[in-house]
Amino acid sequence: MEIERIEGHPAFRRLAFERCCLGRVLATAMAGAYFAYILTIAFRPGLLGRPIAEGATTTWGIVAGAGLLALGFVLTAIYVAVANTRLDTLSDRLREDLR
DSSP: OHHHHHHTSHHHHHHHHHHHHHHHHHHHHHHHHHHHHHHHHHHOHHHHHSBSSTTOSOBHHHHHHHHHHHHHHHHHHHHHHHIIIIIHHHHHHHHHHTO
8 A cells, every 4th residue: 555655665764753853852942941931930930020130120031931932933943944954855755766
């Protein structure tokens, strides 16, 4: 059957493995940063409530929250860059081999 032929192909196995690893690493990084932020809010709220400078109204919590959003964009950009280079190359090789 065609599905077994595709699943048994070395290029498909490599593609699936690399995509899975990439997703896990990026998801773990985002989840780790998010949980660190939430745990800091829960157990050390004063830490994030401090102003970034003497007399400033912006606190470290706002900076950390903005950094968390920025991290999401950076991790997305990393995924897109890897997907458009390495994963697309493996996908193209798989298509060529299965013709």
